[in-house]
Amino acid sequence: MITVKELTKRYARNTAVDHISFEVQKGQIVGFLGPNGAGKTTTMRMLTCFLPPTAGGATVAGFDVLEQPLEVKKRIGYLPESPPLYPEMETGEYLSFVGKLKGLSGAELGKQVDYVCERCAVADVKNKLLGKLSKGYRQRVGLAQAIIHNPDVLILDEPTAGLDPKQINETRELIKGLAGDHTIILSTHILPEVEQTCEQVIIINKGKLVATDSVHNLQNRARGAETVLVEIAGRNGSLEMVAVQSRLQQIAGVSRVQFKTSHGNRNVFEIESQKGFVRGDLARAVVEAGWDLNELRPAAMSLEEIFLQLTGSEAPTEQAATKGAQ
Ligand SMILES: Nc1ncnc2c1ncn2[C@@H]1O[C@H](COP(=O)(O)OP(=O)(O)OP(=O)(O)O)[C@@H](O)[C@H]1O
Numbered sequence: 001m002i003t004v005k006e007l008t009k010r011y012a013r014n015t016a017v018d019h020i021s022f023e024v025q026k027g028q029i030v031g032f033l034g035p036n037g038a039g040k041t042t043t044m045r046m047l048t049c050f051l052p053p054t055a056g057g058a059t060v061a062g063f064d065v066l067e068q069p070l071e072v073k074k075r076i077g078y079l080p081e082s083p084p085l086y087p088e089m090e091t092g093e094y095l096s097f098v099g100k101l102k103g104l105s106g107a108e109l110g111k112q113v114d115y116v117c118e119r120c121a122v123a124d125v126k127n128k129l130l131g132k133l134s135k136g137y138r139q140r141v142g143l144a145q146a147i148i149h150n151p152d153v154l155i156l157d158e159p160t161a162g163l164d165p166k167q168i169n170e171t172r173e174l175i176k177g178l179a180g181d182h183t184i185i186l187s188t189h190i191l192p193e194v195e196q197t198c199e200q201v202i203i204i205n206k207g208k209l210v211a212t213d214s215v216h217n218l219q220n221r222a223r224g225a226e227t228v229l230v231e232i233a234g235r236n237g238s239l240e241m242v243a244v245q246s247r248l249q250q251i252a253g254v255s256r257v258q259f260k261t262s263h264g265n266r267n268v269f270e271i272e273s274q275k276g277f278v279r280g281d282l283a284r285a286v287v288e289a290g291w292d293l294n295e296l297r298p299a300a301m302s303l304e305e306i307f308l309q310l311t312g313s314e315a316p317t318e319q320a321a322t323k324g325a326q
């Protein structure tokens, strides 16, 4: 549905987007992730034909963003970082205005306005001035205007920025509900949001693509090594930590053994190893040493750890995520 090839945007002093390529399949919901200034908004503006690329290009639903911008715009709904809402217009009036701009008219226009008001839960403020709406409602009206012409593709630039936790949940649910009917790219600073909402992740840093994969695969391949958590108990109640550590360290392929937690007689160690490491060796070593092996499981890496590893930057915080509110 979306194909991006070597997309590049250079400004006088810096390259905001640097030869990025990725594809998004129909009906997918993709998280676009990156620290501040990574180039997310710039990429989205190019995809929505608001900004011409310096080099490279993209197609949306088969249409070229440079050559056929009108066709692209017909098929895209865009929620910019700050939705362009006219404060002196009422919600319903504004949505009809946007609908007309997108080529709707007559009964169809009325039907679509009612539909998006219902879908985005703004029907109760239909006759209220936009300037008097709360941030959460404004964001929902922003989403409503993005879907008014039932576009194939939705490009949402930080749709939950500046919302309170309840509104964030409602907006996430709303976006999830829209997936399937629409192909969605959403940018965010909130990593759990991507884990909860998205199937695919695109991570960019300093204008460059650093990863594009499913959330699941990213977690699996993030380290060139395998990390497992093993819970061990001593038979007679006590366990010599140092002995466990040195025993496990001796297993071929193990590169690091770290004590994690202890609950009574149950002790959890994290074991990092080279790829291809056999968990059987680990289990055998524990049993042969006369300890009880309570549990052996792969340690899933959080998206936050992956993000840090890939971008070498500070993990985005909820605080950074609310910057849009100011
Ligand atoms: N009009 C412009 N002129 C010059 N540089 C720009 C312009 N717009 C953006 N940039 C630069 O391009 C880079 C990418 O900016 P962009 O807004 O795309 O980042 P972002 O990933 O959306 O960041 P944020 O998370 O803060 O929204 C930044 O270094 C920014 O300063």
Ligand SMILES: [Mg+2]
Pocket: 040, 041, 042, 081, 157
């Ligand atoms: Mg941005």
